[in-house]
Amino acid sequence: MTDILDTPVATPVYTVPQERKIVTAVPGPKSQELHRRRLEVVPPGVSSALPVYIAKANGAILVDVDGNQFIDLGAGIGVTTIGHTEASVVAAAAAQLHDVTHTLFTITPYEEYVRVAELLAQHTPGDFAKRTVLVNSGAEAVENGVKIARKHTGRNGVAVLEHAYHGRTNLTMAMNYKASPYATGFGPFAGDVYRAPNSYPYHDGLSGAEAAARTIAYLEKTVGAADLACLVVEPIQGEGGFVVPAPGYLTALQEWCTAEGIVFIADEIQSGMARTGEYFASSHFGLVPDMVLSAKGIAGGLPLAGVTGRAEIMDSAQPGGLGGTFGGNPVAAAAAVAVFESIESNDLLAEAKRIETALVGGLTELQQKYDVIGEIRGIGAMIAIELVQPGTASTTKAPNSDAVNAIVSYATQRGVLVLTAGTYGNVLRFLPSLATSDALIADALSVIDEAFAQL
């Protein structure tokens, strides 16, 4: 039998040369003109990390209106995981646009929604009956996961972890750890949300069992299991800085939840959909969540999110209790089917592992040169470096956000788009699409090497 790794993966055909190219100042003149227009009609609350206006995107490359080409190491914060304008996604969405663009699934359903629910049942961890409700955004998925857990348990309490991020709606703002810029001034916030210490091995030095005992003790004292509907956990914390918990931490939390009748919800909105080399990061930790939340990469750039859970939990919601006008839109659902098919046909789980090797190898070389690189962490194509003040990597590990900002600025001027993260803004995160070649990663890291040398 041919090993899947021996199966030739089709060489993708790109519509944009996969190379970095800077031909004007960044931002260029056309971007600057567009920015002037934007300031007249878009509030500053909608900020842009890099105010260059993108005219085309394909594979791992963004092309701005001035003809500059950027290596995109952010994928729109983990959305274009299989590559920008991936051919099969474009074809599936285009075909669907000609057939059905909208009916509202809760009025007259259509197959694409059902097919996505079947694929999520197949690829989320756990061999049991599952149900999925499709919505439009990650925060909407979190909101629906919480309300279904509350209905199922008859309890109100929502437990979350330090350094978590879950969205920008009223409930999810209350669930986030960092207030600014997401929540400042936007209160009052939803109640019955209880935040406990997480596992952050680089800083706490705790084993998974020790960190889990701390989390559980905190929740038992501040709210009590009997009042908790759910515990919502990112297997790898995204906006919090790609914090990978200590081995055993997450399964210890899940065991406690199971024993106490608390719904364990894995927020896989940033870590899911092949990003880490598994369909869902939970699999790396032996987790079988009661509910898995998906979004971002699921539809290749189109807005779609899923709440997938044990049938007996999901079926707690009364008929008509779940829905929304655009939830599971046919075009987004068709794109999602193409994403799942592309992950299989192009062996993208292996590509994520390839990218981990390329990124970790290159970043390890940089860490040997620059002592401000405190830790390299992450899994698959979800890798980050935490930057610390010089000389503190093995002592206080004091955050160094100035270095992060200087590196991002240097890199973007030279055609490499890399994103920040972390509660203290001192994390550089790498979320490249799985279409990013080793050569592009090496080129991008050479620019980041120059940036470190300039610090």
Ligand SMILES: Cc1ncc(COP(=O)(O)O)c(CNCCCC(=O)O)c1O
């Ligand atoms: C784990 C996790 N859960 C939930 C969400 C929220 O998903 P939405 O699709 O942005 O609502 C996210 C979104 N993270 C990026 C936010 C970007 C921004 O708003 O500036 C996440 O990472």
